[in-house]
Amino acid sequence: MINQDFLQTLATAKGVSNLELDVVVLAMDGDSTPAIAKKLNVSEDTVRKRLSEVYRKFQIPGSGPVKLTKLQQILVSQYQQYLSQSYSDLPNHLPSDGQQDINLHHIWNGAPDVSAFYGRTEELATLEKWIVRDRCRIVALLGMGGIGKTYLSVKLARQIQERFEYIIWQSLHQAPTIQDVLANLITILSQPQKIDLPEALDQRVSLLIKYLREKHCLLVLDAVEIVLDSSTVFWRYHNESEGYGILLRRLGEEQHQSCLLMTSIEKPREIALLESSTGCVRALELKGLKPEAAQKILQSKSLTGEQQWSTLIQTYRGNPLALKIVATTIQEVFSCNVDEFLKYEFLVVSDMFREILDWQFKRLSNAEKEIMYYLAKQNNLVSVQNLQQAMQNSITTSELIVALESLGGRSLLEKVQSEDKNTSETLFSLQPVVRNYVNKLIPVSKRLNEDKKRA
Numbered sequence: 006m007i008n009q010d011f012l013q014t015l016a017t018a019k020g021v022s023n024l025e026l027d028v029v030v031l032a033m034d035g036d037s038t039p040a041i042a043k044k045l046n047v048s049e050d051t052v053r054k055r056l057s058e059v060y061r062k063f064q065i066p067g068s069g070p071v072k073l074t075k076l077q078q079i080l081v082s083q084y085q086q087y088l089s090q091s092y093s094d095l096p097n098h099l100p101s102d103g104q105q106d107i108n109l110h111h112i113w114n115g116a117p118d119v120s121a122f123y124g125r126t127e128e129l130a131t132l133e134k135w136i137v138r139d140r141c142r143i144v145a146l147l148g149m150g151g152i153g154k155t156y157l158s159v160k161l162a163r164q165i166q167e168r169f170e171y172i173i174w175q176s177l178h179q180a181p182t183i184q185d186v187l188a189n190l191i192t193i194l195s196q197p198q199k200i201d202l203p204e205a206l207d208q209r210v211s212l213l214i215k216y217l218r219e220k221h222c223l224l225v226l227d228a229v230e231i232v233l234d235s236s237t238v239f240w241r242y243h244n245e246s247e248g249y250g251i252l253l254r255r256l257g258e259e260q261h262q263s264c265l266l267m268t269s270i271e272k273p274r275e276i277a278l279l280e281s282s283t284g285c286v287r288a289l290e291l292k293g294l295k296p297e298a299a300q301k302i303l304q305s306k307s308l309t310g311e312q313q314w315s316t317l318i319q320t321y322r323g324n325p326l327a328l329k330i331v332a333t334t335i336q337e338v339f340s341c342n343v344d345e346f347l348k349y350e351f352l353v354v355s356d357m358f359r360e361i362l363d364w365q366f367k368r369l370s371n372a373e374k375e376i377m378y379y380l381a382k383q384n385n386l387v388s389v390q391n392l393q394q395a396m397q398n399s400i401t402t403s404e405l406i407v408a409l410e411s412l413g414g415r416s417l418l419e420k421v422q423s424e425d426k427n428t429s430e431t432l433f434s435l436q437p438v439v440r441n442y443v444n445k446l447i448p449v450s451k452r453l454n455e456d457k458k459r460a
Contacts, residue, residue, distance in 0.1 A: 012026070016029075019062045021058075028045065029076070033073070033076075033080075034181075056072075059076070065079070110172070113159075114174065114176075115176045115178075115227075123294060124301075125157055128291065129160065129164060132144060132289065135287050136223070137168055140264075140285070142265065142286060143276065143279070144264060144265070144267070144288075145269065145289070146266070146268045148291035148292070148416050149270060149416040149417065150270055150358070151324050151325060152324055152325065152326075152416075153291060153294070161266070162225055169222060171194060175190075176227045183249050183251075186226075187209040190213055191209065191216065194216035194220060195216065206251060207251070218260070223266060224266070225266045226268070227267075227268050228268060229249070229267050229269035233273065249273075257275060270361075270365065272414040276288055277414065293325075294325055295323065296315060299325075302325060303332055303343075305332075306329075306333065307336070308336065308341045309342050309343065311343075313343045313344055317346075322419075352437060362439065370408065370411070372404045373412055377435070377443050378443065380434060381443035386432035387433050389431065389433075419435065420432070
């Protein structure tokens with residue numbers, strides 16, 4: 006993984022245009038020529054010509070995919086030289102107040118700006134305690150899309166950065182291979198030494214853990230759900246991503262003085278198996294913002310009708326992304342008036358939110374989908390017993406329990422404890438936005454059958 010600023014500088018020095026660089030970046034990410042052409046809205050012939058120009062400017066001979074491999078080797082080699090030189094140029098005594106503009110030990114590639122950050126004081130305090138005082142090896146931030154996991158990871162990392170020698174923030178949104186991620190981390194942590202990276206995955210993980218024992222590091226992996234498989238069972242990996250599971254297991258089990266902070270919509274199996282409230286692996290499931298923090302989002306959009314803000318916040322369960330989207334709609338369509346918007350009694354489910362839910366829903370097993378369909382049509386909280394009775398002809402009790410656990414691990418269920426003093430059963434429901442989405446997905450044949458039963 007190469008720093009984008011360095012890549013841009015090197016490309017400029019070689020006379021590579023931004024359009025040519027866009028093609029190179031996608032090609033190195035593993036995209037095919039047709040995929041690159043589609044993403045950049047150009048012809049496949051244009052993609053090939055731009056790549057040929059890059060090879061010419063880097064003086065790479067030969068033909069076929071070998072040239073791309075040679076280009077990658079050149080870029081990695083020059084990046085390692087750059088890191089080594091930059092490290093050796095550092096003064097012997099860096100200032101200890103954490104205020105220097107450039108710290109080569111703090112890598113924030115792709116981390117979002119969190120200057121507009123609302124609430125989460127309790128979550129920040131809990132996470133800081135887990136990482137700094139309790140010395141957790143892995144901390145997982147879990148929750149549905151848009152709930153603010155990424156922003157919280159950056160806010161926390163910046164808040165506690167002076168406690169660590171190294172901060173490395175890494176997004177997995179482009180699904181980098183585990184081998185590339187390990188190579189990047191080891192390259193950074195091994196400076197100023199030059200090392201030969203082992204080919205075997207286990208050896209690379211062992212080498213990384215060696216550096217995590219020697220140095221106090223905070224590693225952040227954002228969007229881990231990207232490398233989980235869309236299979237019938239949750240917390241699995243794509244075949245080529247199984248190495249991420251090996252990394253999580255070993256980082257959780259083996260002793261070192263560093264911490265991996267990860268964000269994910271879904272809970273990896275290693276976290277589920279290793280986590281405990283007092284152990285070295287812990288997980289925090291993020292809920293929506295508290296009303297006072299959510300109100301600041303609405304204030305930033307200059308919305309009126311403050312007496313109805315609590316209704317709006319509750320409807321979207323304090324989800325920051327959902328509130329930003331609906332606040333923009335109210336601002337542009339209803340002249341900032343929340344009262345006018347609520348008269349229409351409909352939910353705004355943006356394309357961005359629908360894509361998140363599409364991605365999650367297609368990963369569900371048939372049993373999970375059946376439960377989602379059923380919950381979407383209920384106005385009240387539902388118990389396990391209710392679900393068992395309603396689905397006894399299509400899902401066994403064992404399948405029901407496994408599916409409920411899986412849906413919980415995917416951050417798709419709302420769970421509350423019964424208020425009945427005579428029982429302690431857990432009750433389930435869906436958030437309004439999720440319920441609205443699922444109801445639109447229910448197959449027509451299924452609706453007709455249910456209508457016939459009611460008739």
